[in-house]
Amino acid sequence: MHVTNLLLEEPIRMASILEPPKNNLSAMTKIVGTLGPKSRSVDVISGCLKAGMSVARFDFSWGDAEYHQETLENLKTSVKSTKKLCAVMLDTVGPELQVVNKSEKSIALKAESLVVLTPDQGQEATSDLLPINYDGLAKTMIRKKDDNLDVPLYPSTVVFVVPMWLCCPKLHDSVQAVKKGDTIFLGQYLFTGSETTSVWLEVSEVKEVDVVCTVKNAAVLSGSLFTLHVSQIHIDLPTLTDKDKEVISTWGVRNDIDFLSLSYTRHAEDVRQAREFLSTLGQLSQTQIFAKIENIEGLTHFDEILEEADGIILSRGNLGIDLPPEKVFLFQKAALYKCNMAGKPAVVTRVVDSMTDNLRPTRAEATDVANAVLDGTDAILLGAETLRGLYPIETISTVRRICAEAEKVFNQDLYFKKTSKYVGEPMSHLESIASSAVRAAIKTKASVIIVFTSTGKAARLIAKYRPTMPVISVVVPRLITNQLKWTFTGAFEARQSLIVRNLFPMLADPRHPADSTSGSNETVLKVAVEHGKAAGVIKSHDRVVVCQKVGDSSVVKIIELEE
Numbered sequence: 001m002h003v004t005n006l007l008l009e010e011p012i013r014m015a016s017i018l019e020p021p022k023n024n025l026s027a028m029t030k031i032v033g034t035l036g037p038k039s040r041s042v043d044v045i046s047g048c049l050k051a052g053m054s055v056a057r058f059d060f061s062w063g064d065a066e067y068h069q070e071t072l073e074n075l076k077t078s079v080k081s082t083k084k085l086c087a088v089m090l091d092t093v094g095p096e097l098q099v100v101n102k103s104e105k106s107i108a109l110k111a112e113s114l115v116v117l118t119p120d121q122g123q124e125a126t127s128d129l130l131p132i133n134y135d136g137l138a139k140t141m142i143r144k145k146d147d148n149l150d151v152p153l154y155p156s157t158v159v160f161v162v163p164m165w166l167c168c169p170k171l172h173d174s175v176q177a178v179k180k181g182d183t184i185f186l187g188q189y190l191f192t193g194s195e196t197t198s199v200w201l202e203v204s205e206v207k208e209v210d211v212v213c214t215v216k217n218a219a220v221l222s223g224s225l226f227t228l229h230v231s232q233i234h235i236d237l238p239t240l241t242d243k244d245k246e247v248i249s250t251w252g253v254r255n256d257i258d259f260l261s262l263s264y265t266r267h268a269e270d271v272r273q274a275r276e277f278l279s280t281l282g283q284l285s286q287t288q289i290f291a292k293i294e295n296i297e298g299l300t301h302f303d304e305i306l307e308e309a310d311g312i313i314l315s316r317g318n319l320g321i322d323l324p325p326e327k328v329f330l331f332q333k334a335a336l337y338k339c340n341m342a343g344k345p346a347v348v349t350r351v352v353d354s355m356t357d358n359l360r361p362t363r364a365e366a367t368d369v370a371n372a373v374l375d376g377t378d379a380i381l382l383g384a385e386t387l388r389g390l391y392p393i394e395t396i397s398t399v400r401r402i403c404a405e406a407e408k409v410f411n412q413d414l415y416f417k418k419t420s421k422y423v424g425e426p427m428s429h430l431e432s433i434a435s436s437a438v439r440a441a442i443k444t445k446a447s448v449i450i451v452f453t454s455t456g457k458a459a460r461l462i463a464k465y466r467p468t469m470p471v472i473s474v475v476v477p478r479l480i481t482n483q484l485k486w487t488f489t490g491a492f493e494a495r496q497s498l499i500v501r502n503l504f505p506m507l508a509d510p511r512h513p514a515d516s517t518s519g520s521n522e523t524v525l526k527v528a529v530e531h532g533k534a535a536g537v538i539k540s541h542d543r544v545v546v547c548q549k550v551g552d553s554s555v556v557k558i559i560e561l562e563e
């Protein structure tokens with residue numbers, strides 16, 4: 001009986017494991033780096049770009065707009081000098097529960113002692129009292145009935161134990177307060193990757209607006225900000241807060257952000273509202289929304305969120321607290337499968353926490369990165385490792401090398417079949433052309449696929465079939481008008497492909513508008529081939545598969561290069 005290995009391409013040769021790794025091996029999986037204290041100088045950012053970062057994330061959970069602007073100016077300088085493209089992602093604060101420690105003095109919590117969580121933010125944080133930015137922990141609030149909650153939509157293969165308030169429609173009229181015995185997670189874990197600075201609390205008593213908790217493990221909280229994670233209740237704060245809106249409409253607009261990472265997305269409606277907001281902000285109507293799934297509430301509405309969003313971030317740090325540990329892998333596999341089949345980019349977080357302080361990942365972490373690639377992720381997001389870690393550049397290189405090795409053995413054949421079967425027949429014209437381009441490239445051992453695209457759709461469809469070779473997406477600008485002025489499109493589309501596995505964008509010169517009827521297509525193609533040669537992915541005499549429009553029809557052609 002012929003058995004096909006689910007993940008690895010066959011034949012599996014043990015000897016290949018011993019082949020020396022190529023250090024400069026570029027990966028098709030993308031790397032998102034969070035920029036912060038340890039990664040904001042031109043030198044370090046340039047190093048990050050050369051090491052393989054193609055999206056820079058700015059996390060507004062901490063730091064003000066001015067701080068992030070300085071970092072962004074340095075990113076722009078680095079992009080110019082390294083000639084490496086980089087997209088910009090703004091990560092919102094959202095309904096994140098926070099303890100602000102104004103004095104920044106460290107706070108020692110003893111096991112079995114009591115600590116009070118209070119919404120009175122005028123108070124100073126101490127080991128007896130922790131002020132938080134939310135007044136809904138202790139009280140039951142009446143709120144509008146939310147229809148979305150009535151239909152728990154689980155990924156079909158995943159069975160979870162869902163908290164009572166989520167499954168029982170009758171409870172939806174009110175937001176539940178925490179109650180005796182509930183657990184609350186508090187700490188810096190989410191930022192630092194270090195377990196010793198975080199603490200589990202158990203609710204002992206709810207006293208008017210305060211929540212009295214028993215400390216379950218000793219910890220020393222240090223820094224200016226700790227996040228709280230309460231799984232049992234719905235946090236009645238908007239997903240896009242007023243502060244987020246203000247940051248997006250100032251910092252975001254000023255910098256033409258490519259991606260909005262929508263923290264704590266819990267419903268499809270969250271994405272719709274964010275989209276509506278962006279549409280009022282000129283150019284930002286082109287910004288893509290990546291829904292960050294970080295709790296069970298978001299997981300329960302995964303399918304409808306995926307339908308609305310442009311991409312998904314699997315926020316494993318927070319979700320890892322909400323889910324029992326034995327369920328985390330299942331969420332990853334189910335969510336990545338759904339994103340892949342929808343042809344929407346997926347991003348996995350929290351892979352090499354230990355590299356925040358160390359030059360080498362643990363074996364578990366290294367294997368985890370490779371498994372994320374085999375499971376189908378488009379990108380890996382680094383948080384604390386690049387933000388405040390000691391080795392931001394080395395971390396990116398390490399992750400890139402692991403991704404590249406995993407891609408080499410990715411079972412493309414099986415993946416291709418699975419994807420075509422899922423789409424079914426009849427396939428749309430464009431998708432059948434895109435998948436044929438991938439098939440042709442593999443059969444003819446082409447070194448790259450070159451796709452002409454203006455909206456980016458054709459390129460994304462090719463990437464959906466995960467070819468074994470890079471895809472150069474030649475974004476051809478279109479001249480558009482809003483009746484006040486003429487502008488070229490293309491910049492957003494090109495940068496937004498920097499988060500899609502396989503895609504390497506190139507912006508075509510608008511002076512050669514490749515209108516499929518003219519010979520200028522040929523000129524643009526020549527430039528693309530030169531670009532591929534300069535990037536080292538095309539050599540003389542290579543075969544190249546091209547997907548473009550000739551006249552009215554989309555065609556796939558195979559060309560043999562001479563020089």
Ligand SMILES: Nc1ncnc2c1ncn2[C@@H]1O[C@H](COP(=O)(O)OP(=O)(O)O)[C@@H](O)[C@H]1O
Binds near residue numbers: 433453457547
């Ligand atoms: N400027 C262009 N010149 C030649 N072919 C193009 C151009 N733009 C798109 N194509 C090709 O046209 C086909 C359909 O494109 P379309 O649906 O417009 O894609 P996209 O939305 O990516 O521009 C694809 O085969 C694509 O490669």
Ligand SMILES: C=C(OP(=O)(O)O)C(=O)O
Binds near residue numbers: 059318349383
């Ligand atoms: C990326 C994550 O969160 P944060 O935005 O807190 O870094 C995460 O929880 O995985």
Ligand SMILES: [K+]
Binds near residue numbers: 092
């Ligand atoms: K955030």
Ligand SMILES: [Mg+2]
Binds near residue numbers: 190315317
């Ligand atoms: Mg988080």
